[in-house]
Amino acid sequence: MNQRRNLDGARLAQEARQGNRRALARLLSLVENGAPAGLIALSELFPYTGQAHIIGITGSPGAGKSSLLNRLAHAFRQSGTRVAIVAVDPTSPFSGGALLGDRLRMRTLINDDGIFIRSMASRGHPGGIARATHDAVMLLDAVGYPVILVETVGAGQAQVDVARVAHTVVLVEAPGMGDDIQALKAGLMEIADIIVVNKADRPDARQTMRMLQSVRHGGPSGHHGPGGDAPAPPADADAWEVPILLTSALEERGIAELQAAILAHRQYLSASGQWAARLAQHARAEVELWLRRHFEALQTAHLPPERWESAVDAVAARQAAPAAVAQNLLEELLASICHRRRGEC
Amino acid sequence: MNQRRNLDGARLAQEARQGNRRALARLLSLVENGAPAGLIALSELFPYTGQAHIIGITGSPGAGKSSLLNRLAHAFRQSGTRVAIVAVDPTSPFSGGALLGDRLRMRTLINDDGIFIRSMASRGHPGGIARATHDAVMLLDAVGYPVILVETVGAGQAQVDVARVAHTVVLVEAPGMGDDIQALKAGLMEIADIIVVNKADRPDARQTMRMLQSVRHGGPSGHHGPGGDAPAPPADADAWEVPILLTSALEERGIAELQAAILAHRQYLSASGQWAARLAQHARAEVELWLRRHFEALQTAHLPPERWESAVDAVAARQAAPAAVAQNLLEELLASICHRRRGEC
Numbered sequence: 001m002n003q004r005r006n007l008d009g010a011r012l013a014q015e016a017r018q019g020n021r022r023a024l025a026r027l028l029s030l031v032e033n034g035a036p037a038g039l040i041a042l043s044e045l046f047p048y049t050g051q052a053h054i055i056g057i058t059g060s061p062g063a064g065k066s067s068l069l070n071r072l073a074h075a076f077r078q079s080g081t082r083v084a085i086v087a088v089d090p091t092s093p094f095s096g097g098a099l100l101g102d103r104l105r106m107r108t109l110i111n112d113d114g115i116f117i118r119s120m121a122s123r124g125h126p127g128g129i130a131r132a133t134h135d136a137v138m139l140l141d142a143v144g145y146p147v148i149l150v151e152t153v154g155a156g157q158a159q160v161d162v163a164r165v166a167h168t169v170v171l172v173e174a175p176g177m178g179d180d181i182q183a184l185k186a187g188l189m190e191i192a193d194i195i196v197v198n199k200a201d202r203p204d205a206r207q208t209m210r211m212l213q214s215v216r217h218g219g220p221s222g223h224h225g226p227g228g229d230a231p232a233p234p235a236d237a238d239a240w241e242v243p244i245l246l247t248s249a250l251e252e253r254g255i256a257e258l259q260a261a262i263l264a265h266r267q268y269l270s271a272s273g274q275w276a277a278r279l280a281q282h283a284r285a286e287v288e289l290w291l292r293r294h295f296e297a298l299q300t301a302h303l304p305p306e307r308w309e310s311a312v313d314a315v316a317a318r319q320a321a322p323a324a325v326a327q328n329l330l331e332e333l334l335a336s337i338c339h340r341r342r343g344e345c
Numbered sequence: 346m347n348q349r350r351n352l353d354g355a356r357l358a359q360e361a362r363q364g365n366r367r368a369l370a371r372l373l374s375l376v377e378n379g380a381p382a383g384l385i386a387l388s389e390l391f392p393y394t395g396q397a398h399i400i401g402i403t404g405s406p407g408a409g410k411s412s413l414l415n416r417l418a419h420a421f422r423q424s425g426t427r428v429a430i431v432a433v434d435p436t437s438p439f440s441g442g443a444l445l446g447d448r449l450r451m452r453t454l455i456n457d458d459g460i461f462i463r464s465m466a467s468r469g470h471p472g473g474i475a476r477a478t479h480d481a482v483m484l485l486d487a488v489g490y491p492v493i494l495v496e497t498v499g500a501g502q503a504q505v506d507v508a509r510v511a512h513t514v515v516l517v518e519a520p521g522m523g524d525d526i527q528a529l530k531a532g533l534m535e536i537a538d539i540i541v542v543n544k545a546d547r548p549d550a551r552q553t554m555r556m557l558q559s560v561r562h563g564g565p566s567g568h569h570g571p572g573g574d575a576p577a578p579p580a581d582a583d584a585w586e587v588p589i590l591l592t593s594a595l596e597e598r599g600i601a602e603l604q605a606a607i608l609a610h611r612q613y614l615s616a617s618g619q620w621a622a623r624l625a626q627h628a629r630a631e632v633e634l635w636l637r638r639h640f641e642a643l644q645t646a647h648l649p650p651e652r653w654e655s656a657v658d659a660v661a662a663r664q665a666a667p668a669a670v671a672q673n674l675l676e677e678l679l680a681s682i683c684h685r686r687r688g689e690c
Contacts, residue, residue: 315632
C-alpha cells in the first residue's frame with residue numbers, strides 16, 4: 001500500500017514534468033499535506049530545480065498587490081514567459097479572499113494555459129505555511145515555470161519569510177503610508193530589492209515616493225539639525241541600488257518598468273555571484289531539513305509513544321528539565337539503534 | 346574554561362532569581378546569543394517557569410501599541426504586580442526605535458524597580474527572533490515576573506508567532522483601518538483573545554468598533570443579499586467571547602477595562618483546562634527542541650566539516666537529491682556513534 005503510494009508520487013512527478021496540470025495540482029496537494037508520496041516526488045524532482053526566478057510580491061493589505069501581480073503576470077505572458085503564481089496572502093483574490101471585481105479581472109489569467117495559480121492560504125499545512133510555500137515553489141520550479149510570483153502579506157516576520165524563498169523581493173506600498181515609514185526604516189526595507197509605490201493615479205503618490213527615497217538614503221533628515229544629516233554611504237559599484245518605481249495597476253502604468261527592474265535584478269544576482277551563493281545556501285538548508293526528517297523517523301521507529309508521554313508529563317509537571325529528559329531519550333534511542341545494528345552483523 | 350562558563354550560567358541564574366537585575370540582563374544576553382552558559386541557565390531555571398501570565402500586544406505600526414502598553418504596565422504596577430516588558434517590534438520606543446515624546450513617556454517605567462524592560466529588536470539572534478523571544482520570556486517567568494507583556498508588530502506570521510508564546514493575545518487597532526478588515530476576517534482575528542480599538546478619542550473609533558463586532562459575528566453583511574447572512578454560530582457556554590474594547594492611551598480611558606479583560610481571560614484559561622493543556626504542549630515542544638539540539642551536537646562531533654561541504658556541493662550542483670545525501674550522512678553518523686559505543690563496552 002505504502003509502496004503503491006510512493007510509486008504514485010514518482011508517476012505524478014513525471015506527468016507534471018510533461019505538462020499535466022491535474023498531476024501538478026494533485027502533487028502540490030500531496031506536498032502541502034506532507035504526504036509521503038509528495039516527499040518522494042519532491043526528491044525525484046529536485047534535480048530539475050534551481051532554474052526558476054522566484055519573485056516575492058509583498059506589502060500591506062490594501063497596497064494593491066493582487067492587481068499589480070495580475071498586470072505583471074500579463075506582462076510576462078506577453079513576453080512569451082510561462083508564469084506560476086503562489087498566493088500566500090489570505091486576503092488575496094488569488095486565494096479566494098476576493099472582491100467580485102478582482103475575481104473578474106483574474107479571469108483572463110485563469111483561462112491562460114501558460115499560467116498556473118496556486119493558493120496556499122486556506123489549507124492546513126502540517127509543517128507550517130513557510131515550509132509548504134517553499135515546497136510548492138520547488139515543485140513549480142521543477143516542472144518548468146521560469147517565473148514564479150509569490151504574493152504574501154506584508155510587515156514583520158512574513159516579509160522575512162518571503163526573503164528566504166524569493167530571489168527578488170518587490171515591496172508594494174500605497175501612497176500616504178504615514179507611520180509605516182518607521183517600520184520601513186526599522187528593517188522591512190532591508191529585504192526589498194525593488195520598491196513600488198502603487199496607485200500612482202493618486203495625488204500623494206509622488207510625495208510617498210520622495211519620502212521613500214529619503215529613507216533609502218539614510219532616513220528623513222527632518223529630525224536632525226541643519227548640517228546634522230548623516231552622509232550617504234559611498235556607492236559600491238557591485239551593489240544593487242534598490243529602485244523606487246511608480247506604478248498604477250488601474251491605469252496600467254509603470255508595469256513594463258517594473259518587469260524590466262525585475263529582470264535587471266535577476267542579471268545582477270548572476271553577475272555578482274549571489275545566484276550561485278543562494279543555490280549553495282539553499283542546498284545546505286535542504287540537507288539539514290532531510291537529516292532532521294530522517295532522524296525524526298528514527299525516533300518514531302525506536303521510541304514507543306508511552307516513553308514520549310511520560311517524558312513530556314515529567315517536564316510539564318516541572319519534575320525534570322527538558323534538556324535532561326531529551327538527553328535520556330536520545331541515549332535510549334542510540335542504544336536501541338546500535339543494538340539493532342550489532343544484531344545485524 | 347568551558348566548565349567555568351557553565352558555572353557562570355548557574356551562578357547568574359541564582360543571582361537573577363534573587364532579584365539581581367544586572368545578572369538577569371547578562372543572562373538574557375547569553376540566552377539570546379545562544380551561548381552555552383545561557384542554555385545551562387535556562388535548564389537550571391526551567392523548574393521555576395510556568396507561573397507567569399504572558400500577554401502579547403500586537404497590531405500594525407501606528408495603532409498605538411507602545412503607549413497602550415505603557416499605560417497597561419502602569420495599571421499592573423498600581424495593583425502591586427511586577428511587570429516585565431519584552432519589545433519585539435522594531436518600531437517600538439521600548440526597542441529604541443522611538444520618537445522623543447514616546448521616550449519621555451517611558452521614563453517613569455524605566456525608573457520603577459518593579460518593571461523590567463527588554464528589547465529584542467536590534468540584536469542578532471542565531472536561532473531566530475521567535476526562539477530568542479521565547480527563551481527571554483522563559484527567563485523572565487523563572488525569575489518571578491508574574492506578568493510579561495510582549496509587544497510585537499502586527500500582521501501575518503508575526504502574529505501567529507506571538508500566539509505561540511503568549512497566553513493572551515491583545516490585538517490593537519486604530520480607528521479607520523479600511524482594507525485591514527479583510528485581513529482580520531481572513532485569520533488574524535482568530536488568534537486575538539481581546540481586541541482593542543485604541544485612539545478612542547478619534548471620531549471614527551466607534552464605527553471601527555462596530556465593524557469589528559460585525560466581523561466577529563460572521564463578517565460584514567453588506568456583500569450578501571437581503572436575508573443572505575449566515576446565522577451566527579451558537580454560543581458555547583465554555584467558549585471565550587472575544588471582547589472588543591475602546592481605549593485611549595492619550596486620555597487614559599479604557600485601561601482598567603482592558604486590564605480586567607486580561608485577568609478574565611487568565612481565569613478562563615485556568616477554568617477551561619486550557620492553561621494545563623498549554624503547559625503540556627509547551628513541554629513537548631521543549632523536549633523536541635532539546636532532542637534536536639543534542640542531535641546537532643552529535644553531528645558536529647561525528648561528521649567532519651569537509652564531509653558536510655562535499656554533501657552540500659553535490660546537492661547545489663543537482664548531482665544528488667538532498668533526501669539521499671542526508672540519508673548517507675545519517676548512516677555515517679550512526680556508524681561512527683555505534684562504533685565508538687562498542688569500543689567503550
